[in-house]
Amino acid sequence: MVGTRSAPLAIEVVTLxxxxxxxxxxxxxxxxxxxxxxxxxxxxxxxxWATDVHRTVDDRPYGGGxxxxxxxxxxxxxxxxxKAKLPVDSPVIYLSAQGxxxxxxxxxxxxxxxxxxxxxxxxxxxxxxVLEACVDEELSIGDYVLxxxxxxxxxxxxxxxxxxxxxxxxxxSAQEESFAxxxxxxPHYTRPDEWQGRxxxxxxxxxxxxxxxxxxxxxxxxxxxxxxxxxxxxxxxxDLDARLLEEYRADRQSGDKK
Ligand code: ADE
Numbered sequence: 001m002v003g004t005r006s007a008p009l010a011i012e013v014v015t016l017x018x019x020x021x022x023x024x025x026x027x028x029x030x031x032x033x034x035x036x037x038x039x040x041x042x043x044x045x046x047x048x049w050a051t052d053v054h055r056t057v058d059d060r061p062y063g064g065g066x067x068x069x070x071x072x073x074x075x076x077x078x079x080x081x082x083k084a085k086l087p088v089d090s091p092v093i094y095l096s097a098q099g100x101x102x103x104x105x106x107x108x109x110x111x112x113x114x115x116x117x118x119x120x121x122x123x124x125x126x127x128x129x130v131l132e133a134c135v136d137e138e139l140s141i142g143d144y145v146l147x148x149x150x151x152x153x154x155x156x157x158x159x160x161x162x163x164x165x166x167x168x169x170x171x172x173s174a175q176e177e178s179f180a181x182x183x184x185x186x187p188h189y190t191r192p193d194e195w196q197g198r199x200x201x202x203x204x205x206x207x208x209x210x211x212x213x214x215x216x217x218x219x220x221x222x223x224x225x226x227x228x229x230x231x232x233x234x235x236x237x238x239d240l241d242a243r244l245l246e247e248y249r250a251d252r253q254s255g256d257k258k
Contacts, residue, residue, distance in 0.1 A: 005038070008039050009114075009160065009164055010087065011042075011115060012044055012090075012116075013117075013150075013153050014043075014118070015148075015150055015153070016047060016122055018045055021120075022043065025157075029161060029162050029168065032167070038161070042082075044079075048078070049077040049081065057074060058122075068124060071127055072130050075126065075127070075130050079119060082117045086116070090114065091113070092116070092119060092135050093116055094121065094131060095119065095121065095139060095152035095153055096121055096138055096140060097146070099139040099140035100139055106156075107160050108163060111164060118149070118157070141155045178216075183223075184224045186215075218247050221248060222252070225245060
């Protein structure tokens with residue numbers, strides 16, 4: 001989480017489909033962050049800066065091939081206009097499958113800024129010269145190709161918004177989320193106590209908070225070790241964590257035998 005802020009986090013999304021972004025801001029944590037003025041999100045449509053009657057924004061690729069490319073103009077003008085609505089020096093981030101992987105540390109870094117522009121591409125991509133001249137950073141939300149950057153922009157906005165002070169309820173601190181510590185989350189349960197023969201782990205009903213914390217930590221460690229070797233490689237185990245991981249593994253093994 002970022003300390004305190006004197007102004008909302010201001011994000012401007014350059015997009016041809018503003019409703020895709022706006023509709024996402026009406027619900028849950030994001031909706032409340034906007035209502036509480038912790039977050040403000042605007043959109044800029046490159047078509048508004050087109051100079052022909054058809055409001056053209058794309059053109060055929062040099063070198064041939066399928067699809068169209070977002071042309072330098074009016075995109076560059078739209079980016080300039082978007083930046084002008086934000087605090088000075090707000091960086092421009094292009095969402096694309098070619099970008100660096102977007103991770104929790106990026107969300108923390110971006111949520112601490114006064115503002116930034118998110119450029120959502122469409123078609124086959126954006127003329128490379130716009131990226132060279134107008135874009136500070138290129139981020140990908142994963143190794144798959146989306147049909148546009150809007151969903152990726154929504155992911156970045158969501159991950160940042162929940163880190164803003166006051167966005168989550170008091171008892172739910174983003175800092176304490178296991179992901180903030182480089183681990184996967186532990187499992188969650190609610191009533192009923194038993195469903196289709198599956199019972200809630202006894203320790204969670206014990207009221208023993210130290211034991212509950214140990215169980216959760218052990219689950220977070222075990223799941224991360226099993227599922228995410230990439231994250232696991234960066235985990236530094238202290239003695240207690242090493243014991244909790246052993247407990248997790250022993251528990252899994254005895255579960256397998258049942
Ligand atoms: N646009 C298309 N695919 C994307 C991805 N994987 N991440 C971010 N933006 C994208």
